[in-house]
Amino acid sequence: MDERAIVAEAFSRTAERYDRFAEDHPHQSRMRAKVYAHLGRHVAAGARILELAAGTGTDAVELARRGYRVHATDIAPGMLARLRGKLGADAGERVSLQQCSFTELDRVAGAPYDAVFSDLGGLNCAPDLRAVVAQLPGVLAPGGTVTWVVMPPICLWELALLFLGQPRVALRRLRPGGTRAHLEGLHFTVRYHTPSAVVAMFGADYRVLEIEGLSVVTPTAESKRLATDHARLYRALAWIDDRLAHVPPWRGWGDFFIVSLRYEPRIAG
C-alpha cells in the first residue's frame, strides 16, 4: 500500500472511534467554536466552501447550519460514510461529498469556490504541503479565502510532558522529517509547520488576514479530562489562551494555529 492508501485505510478504520471520542468533549467543542468564529470573520455567510480533509463532517454540518454551502472532501471512505450519515434534510441540501485527496485537487467538482477550509490538522498528513498550495488557483476564486488549521512543531502543552517523564510525546513534533503516527495498527508520517513556513508557501498572490493560536496553553485536542475534571483550572487556562491567541510568538506555539489568507492574484504583464 502506498502512504495515501494507508492513511485512507487508517482513518476509515478509526472513523467511529473518532466520533465517539468527540462526544462529551467540551474542550474540542471550544476549539471548533474558535475555528467557526475565525472563519466567520473572513468568509461571508452563504459562501461556497471547499473543505479538505473533512473527516466525519462535524464542521461541514455545523457550517451548513450557519448558512454556508460546503463541498466536503476526504481521502478516507469510512470518514465520509459517517459524514453522509449525519446529513439530515437541511444539511443535505447544503453539503455535498466527494472522496478526493488534497493531493489531486484537479478532480474536485464544482470549482471555483469562495473559500478553501481545512480543520484540525488533516493537512499535516500532506507529504508536501507546498504542492497542495500550488493547486489552489484551480479551485479558489480570485478574492477567495483560505482558512487552514495546522499543527505547529512547538506545542507548549506537549513540551510540558517532558516534566512528567514522557519525552517521546513531548518531543515528537520536533523530529526532523515529521513523526510516524500509529493509528489502528497502521503507520504514516505527520509533518508539522510553523505559521511563517505556511505563509511563505503561499507567496505574493495571497495576503495574510489573520493568524490565531488554538489551544496555546489549554490541553491538546487529545486531552478530554482537564476541562471536565478540573473545570476552574481549565477556565483559567482558557482565559490565558484568549489573551495570547493573536500575540507572536505564542500564537504559533499551541496545539494548532488557524491561518487565513486572501487570494489576490496579480494580473500578469
Ligand SMILES: C[S@@+](CC[C@H](N)C(=O)[O-])C[C@H]1O[C@@H](n2cnc3c(N)ncnc32)[C@H](O)[C@@H]1O
Ligand atoms: C485528524 S482528521 C481531521 C478531520 C476533520 N477535519 C475534523 O476537524 O474533524 C484528519 C483527516 O485528514 C484526512 N486526510 C489525510 N490525508 C488526506 C489526503 N491526502 N487527502 C484528503 N484527506 C486526507 C483523513 O482521512 C482524516 O479524515
